[in-house]
Amino acid sequence: MAARRDSSILAGLACAVFILLCSVSEVSSNREGRKFVTFTVATDETDGFKRFMRSADKYNIQVQVLGMHQEWLGGDVQNNIGGGQKVLLLKEALKKYKDDKDLVIMFSDSYDVIITAEKEEILRKFDDFNARVVFGAEGFCWPDRTLADLYPEVRLGKPYLNSGGFIGYASELYQIVSHTSIQNQHDDQLYYTRIFLNPELREKFKMKLDHTSEIFQNMNGAGADLTLKFDDDKTRLRNRVYNTEPCIIHGNGPQKLVLNHIGNYVADSWSFDECHSCKENTFSLKTYKRDDYPVVVIGLFIEQPTPFVPEFLNKIYNLDYPKNKIVLFIHNHEEHHAGDVQEFVKNYGGDYKAVREVTPSMNMNQWYARKQGLSECIGVKCDYYLSVDADVQITNPKTLQILIQQNRSVIAPMATKYGKLWSNFWGAIGDDGFYARSDDYIDIVQGTKKGVWNVPYINNVYLIHGSLLQQPKTMPNFIVGQLDADMAFCASLREKGIFMYVTNMDTFGRLTTTTSYSTEHLHPDMWQMYDNRPDWEEKYIHADFYKMLDPKTEVEMPCPDVYWFPIVTETFCKHLVEEMENYGEWSAGKNEDQRLPSGYENVPTVDIHMRQVGFEKEWLTILKDYVCKLQLKVFPGYFSPAQAIMNFVVRYHPQEQPFLRPHHDSSTFTINLALNKAGVDFEGGGCRFLRYNCSVTNTKMGWLLMHPGRLTHYHEGLPTTNGTRYIMISFVDP
Numbered sequence: 001m002a003a004r005r006d007s008s009i010l011a012g013l014a015c016a017v018f019i020l021l022c023s024v025s026e027v028s029s030n031r032e033g034r035k036f037v038t039f040t041v042a043t044d045e046t047d048g049f050k051r052f053m054r055s056a057d058k059y060n061i062q063v064q065v066l067g068m069h070q071e072w073l074g075g076d077v078q079n080n081i082g083g084g085q086k087v088l089l090l091k092e093a094l095k096k097y098k099d100d101k102d103l104v105i106m107f108s109d110s111y112d113v114i115i116t117a118e119k120e121e122i123l124r125k126f127d128d129f130n131a132r133v134v135f136g137a138e139g140f141c142w143p144d145r146t147l148a149d150l151y152p153e154v155r156l157g158k159p160y161l162n163s164g165g166f167i168g169y170a171s172e173l174y175q176i177v178s179h180t181s182i183q184n185q186h187d188d189q190l191y192y193t194r195i196f197l198n199p200e201l202r203e204k205f206k207m208k209l210d211h212t213s214e215i216f217q218n219m220n221g222a223g224a225d226l227t228l229k230f231d232d233d234k235t236r237l238r239n240r241v242y243n244t245e246p247c248i249i250h251g252n253g254p255q256k257l258v259l260n261h262i263g264n265y266v267a268d269s270w271s272f273d274e275c276h277s278c279k280e281n282t283f284s285l286k287t288y289k290r291d292d293y294p295v296v297v298i299g300l301f302i303e304q305p306t307p308f309v310p311e312f313l314n315k316i317y318n319l320d321y322p323k324n325k326i327v328l329f330i331h332n333h334e335e336h337h338a339g340d341v342q343e344f345v346k347n348y349g350g351d352y353k354a355v356r357e358v359t360p361s362m363n364m365n366q367w368y369a370r371k372q373g374l375s376e377c378i379g380v381k382c383d384y385y386l387s388v389d390a391d392v393q394i395t396n397p398k399t400l401q402i403l404i405q406q407n408r409s410v411i412a413p414m415a416t417k418y419g420k421l422w423s424n425f426w427g428a429i430g431d432d433g434f435y436a437r438s439d440d441y442i443d444i445v446q447g448t449k450k451g452v453w454n455v456p457y458i459n460n461v462y463l464i465h466g467s468l469l470q471q472p473k474t475m476p477n478f479i480v481g482q483l484d485a486d487m488a489f490c491a492s493l494r495e496k497g498i499f500m501y502v503t504n505m506d507t508f509g510r511l512t513t514t515t516s517y518s519t520e521h522l523h524p525d526m527w528q529m530y531d532n533r534p535d536w537e538e539k540y541i542h543a544d545f546y547k548m549l550d551p552k553t554e555v556e557m558p559c560p561d562v563y564w565f566p567i568v569t570e571t572f573c574k575h576l577v578e579e580m581e582n583y584g585e586w587s588a589g590k591n592e593d594q595r596l597p598s599g600y601e602n603v604p605t606v607d608i609h610m611r612q613v614g615f616e617k618e619w620l621t622i623l624k625d626y627v628c629k630l631q632l633k634v635f636p637g638y639f640s641p642a643q644a645i646m647n648f649v650v651r652y653h654p655q656e657q658p659f660l661r662p663h664h665d666s667s668t669f670t671i672n673l674a675l676n677k678a679g680v681d682f683e684g685g686g687c688r689f690l691r692y693n694c695s696v697t698n699t700k701m702g703w704l705l706m707h708p709g710r711l712t713h714y715h716e717g718l719p720t721t722n723g724t725r726y727i728m729i730s731f732v733d734p
């Protein structure tokens, strides 16, 4: 041992001189003079290959890639035996080193491997084996289980050889790879196993297995043994069972997705301070002229009745991106939304490079439609394809630019459902092929960990790099067996070794919940306050409402103790009136009223109660969550239980009921919400408070008047002289 160290120091000196003479040496030497070469075999530059090379680079390990862009003849190694081609390529590469007894060669697969240590650590651990050749080990005897009995007994660790990674001296390794003939489609692991299981050869080549994952961690069957050890400097994978920190992580077999998860962290990818990998290979569109922006096809998919579809379309329109670089492909499968789409296309379609529409009457299913979307992209030689389902509200106009600049094969902006942990990605996949929660899922959803995450499943909204659509081997597929389109899409990407990322580096938008959306109503969005509050508020609560709550904002008081607030949008007013007219059963304005428990109304109006259109529960929530907050500001100290039995829309019309005689309300306070426009939709009208001889006639749509009910504010409805005036009344806390 000591003698060998000495000689290698001498060799190192010689080599240092040699390097000066021959600067492009493929053999790297460290200070101690150890010569070290790493080989891998890869025929394609898959995402996994790029990840491997990135990790090698992080740890200053130069890798010689064998077989790149050659045809792969080694069979389907994922699902079957094969890989003989790897042995043959290595044999060819090692020829020139065949007599080198000092040169250390490491071989590693690359598509499903990450390097997490520098050469010095690898060599130190290799020396500790006191072997000439060390192969990684695993718990499965593959591909020939009957060979298990021939293995030497192991006291600690995994017993069987895995050929995904090995290290050894060039002279011995060359003898091994050239020991017997092997063909491309033969199994490389079986080849090496046979040599190892031959006691004479094992002795001759001084072969050992890395049973306890000192260097090589084969993950198959060992997932539960592994844990991430976070470190500001370099996060490493730790084998808890053997108490080792392996250098070469091989996500073999079904562990590929777990390796993707680990790959989010190790090899200097991410730390709590910073996501390093997020910044790699990105670029900025700022250097582009608007006319040179990449061409994007945006596929929009309305596959079921969905809340807030006009808003969904508007947000697409609001994406900050040159419209002449965007082709819209719209698949609408719902007759219910035909009007929304038609209006959008009529108003804005002309701004885009082109719009292609598949209407409900064409009856195209979503599997085919999504495929069609990709075809449109190929047809216009797109640079990117952005797919967005109707249940995604993209609130960040920069979303498309951010995704493009991130420069990944497939990337989704994270979107979550309001108030839920539900999102558009999965952190892991269970054995059943469906959702499983990864240990970092909640941190990512809640944003306590920010990054660009390699995940096994994304949905609802994602950007695909156009280069993927140029060849079948990278083409995503929506039609796979009986799978739903989203499952098929992700399964096909996983199968093809294409990484899917989700980013939560920015806020992008949210998912709406579609389950409670009922097309029975004329304007179903009005009923969406429970499931989709942010979208509901955006659509229906007045933009100035929250400003009103600010103690610094002064509240208008047109008459003594009559307060005036903006509360709902004009859209709310319009939709409420239309719901009422659509329902149509206006009361006769008589004292007899069967809708009331008493059967009698003292001061009758022509009206429809909220309860009659099924909006009472929703209205009472508006009362509690919005109106009473305003009330507390102007009538402090009164904590309203927000009860109201009488909530109704009144219709005033010169030929019907034009006015209401003076009266008190049976309420603690009353609100009177103007639902249309004075001077535009009607003439006359307004409310007069007799005690103060004070009238409010220029009522504002979406604004409410709030005044005490039972005492002091004796009031009347002034005559509407032309047109129709609508107001909404609530007697709060009767």
Ligand SMILES: *[C@@H]1O[C@H](CO)[C@@H](O)[C@H](O)[C@H]1NC(C)=O
Residues within 6 Å of the ligand: 050, 281, 282, 283, 407
């Ligand atoms: C995108 O990333 C790839 C590596 O995956 C890199 O080769 C390419 O230059 C990047 N594109 C841009 C425009 O920077």
Ligand SMILES: *[C@@H]1O[C@H](CO)[C@@H](O)[C@H](O)[C@H]1NC(C)=O
Residues within 6 Å of the ligand: 693
């Ligand atoms: C009430 O106000 C109107 C104008 O605002 C005025 O003409 C009228 O005289 C007032 N009536 C009383 C009783 O003060």
Ligand SMILES: *[C@@H]1O[C@H](CO)[C@@H](O)[C@H](O)[C@H]1NC(C)=O
Residues within 6 Å of the ligand: 722, 723
């Ligand atoms: C009522 O309004 C309509 C249109 O706004 C107008 O044409 C008509 O002359 C008005 N009628 C009266 C009696 O003011």
